[in-house]
Amino acid sequence: MKIRKGMKFRLEPSNVQRERMSMFAGHNRAVWNKALEITKDRLDRKVPILWYHELNWNLTRLWKQSEEMAWLNDAPSQSLQQTLKHFDRAMRDCFDRNQPNKRMPRFKKKGRGDSFVFPQGFCVEGNRIKLPKLGWVRFRKSRELQGTMKSVTVSRNGKHWFVSILCEIEVPDPVHASLTAVGIDRGISIMAACSDERDYGNVRAFRKHQKRLAKAQRTLSRKVKFSNNWKKQKESIQTIHSKIANMRNDALHKASTEISKNHAMIFMEKLGVSRMSKSAKGTIDKPGKQVKAKSGLNRSILDTGWSMFAAMLEYKQAWNGGCVQYVPAAYTSQRCSACGYTAKTNRVSQSKFHCRHCGHAENADRNAARNILAAGHAVLACGVDAVATTVKQEPLAV
Ligand SMILES: [Zn+2]
Incomplete structure (x- = not known):
């Protein structure tokens, strides 16, 4: 390699x-x-x-x-x-x-x-x-x-x-030290919930800085533009911004390094980040619903820097000899990972999952991570079949 x-x-x-x-x-x-x-x-x-x-x-x-x-x-x-x-x-x-x-x-x-x-x-x-x-x-x-x-x-x-x-x-091709696979749900309250019961990165840590940022921005708006005080305030806003970015990068690096070390195979949802983080405001003809709630959610998504996280996992897996596989995102948050019962009502709140059918209760992000792992195995199984029937496809690197 x-x-x-x-x-x-x-x-x-x-x-x-x-x-x-x-x-x-x-x-x-x-x-x-x-x-x-x-x-x-x-x-x-x-x-x-x-x-x-x-x-x-x-x-x-x-x-x-x-x-x-x-x-x-x-x-x-x-x-x-x-x-x-x-x-x-x-x-x-x-x-x-x-x-x-x-x-x-x-x-x-x-x-x-x-x-x-x-x-x-x-x-x-x-x-x-x-x-x-x-x-x-x-x-x-x-x-x-x-x-x-x-x-x-x-x-x-x-x-x-x-x-x-x-x-x-x-360099010689690396061989991953582990043989296990993991499903990751890139959550809202925790950055990454894993099917191996580990969590990485608490998003709430950013909230404190976000409040400071909002306050600093309000202060800025009261200053005379381009005055010395305005410039000073502008600088301190920049400092908060880079602090948030550094915190996020550190958290993303720590999480991706550890996950990549522990697992040869990483499954993640194929998720259109752009679609989710797009403005919830809608258009004049078709105003969006729950604009405020969604913009808070959007901020959290951007906070966690999902696409950065995916990119880090991808290159770290390449270095360690593992791989990252994306699976379709449909219903991972609504399906019960214990019995497979799928319903909107299973998701009690942003963070709680409670199966109406079998009573399985768990953190919603963790439940989703388990579903992603299962979906990943299913995708792999299909992949293997496809290799057996069509010669063209490259063998899967596991
Ligand atoms: Zn169930």
């Missing part, structure tokens, strides 16, 4: 190199913003947008030839092209229904996320790296590089510049 690993080091550029790097970052930012400007304009006018090849044509034939953007010729053209490729990717993601959390790309601002990429033309010698149009730049080599170098990203954080070297490393 080949894996790709990024290794980041701090650069120690000369003053001239530092200046050139700022300039390159600026040129790449300009190319991104220009591409976005064109795209937005085309979307407004409802004409098809331009993809990488057309944008690249614009770059070399129009922008670089024009008087007002001729300075683009100073920047390494491969990194400008790479920026357009990233832009292309961002637009494709933005229109991809399977990536519900992706948004329209934004204009880049100076000093925020300054970076540029070299797909080729670089080499490393000792603690120096040779970069196109920059020459040899020293870096703090804190560890040895492994494998084949694929690309290099130069970025700025605060006043320091860094280089991230993407290496492709050949």
Whole structure:
């Protein structure tokens, strides 16, 4: 198995190199913003947008030839092209229904996320790296590089510049240490309820910060816009935001690492996150019901970062030699995991499940997790049959 690993080091550029790097970052930012400007304009006018090849044509034939953007010729053209490729990717993601959390790309601002990429033309010698149009730049080599170098990203954080070297490393195929399977319900009150009776991440922990956030935002609204106090308040809001994001990321990482370690096979619901987290307000002709309750629920869903969680589980399983399988989501919250009786009334509340038929009572998310595990086994059984009857299908990796 080949894996790709990024290794980041701090650069120690000369003053001239530092200046050139700022300039390159600026040129790449300009190319991104220009591409976005064109795209937005085309979307407004409802004409098809331009993809990488057309944008690249614009770059070399129009922008670089024009008087007002001729300075683009100073920047390494491969990194400008790479920026357009990233832009292309961002637009494709933005229109991809399977990536519900992706948004329209934004204009880049100076000093925020300054970076540029070299797909080729670089080499490393000792603690120096040779970069196109920059020459040899020293870096703090804190560890040895492994494998084949694929690309290099130069970025700025605060006043320091860094280089991230993407290496492709050949590693033996991992074999998962465990043979068990687990069903996970990505719940509302707990982040992940598992069929092995473990719970991960309490969503309520976020509520406290959410209240603080709401309060801070109210305070902001009372301040004079762009005054010093307003700026200070704005900063503290930003701090709360990043605190919530960090908490969530930590919780997601902890949960996904442990689940991936314990189980070779993970079953999850195939759930349209975008559909569930979409505004509950509805339209003017068709106003939504229970708008307030649903928007609270939506917030919880976004809190838990489901698609991030799924992505983490997927790559951790790949690393550990396990896999993630998605199963259809129908009725998992209404079916009794003990007897199979399915009814809306089984779900007493958001968190309680009580079977009307056999009396089985359990946390609703746990009951759903058990159903997901059962559904997963059923899917696998079908899969195995399919392999037996059709030769085309790839054997399932369990
Ligand atoms: Zn039952």
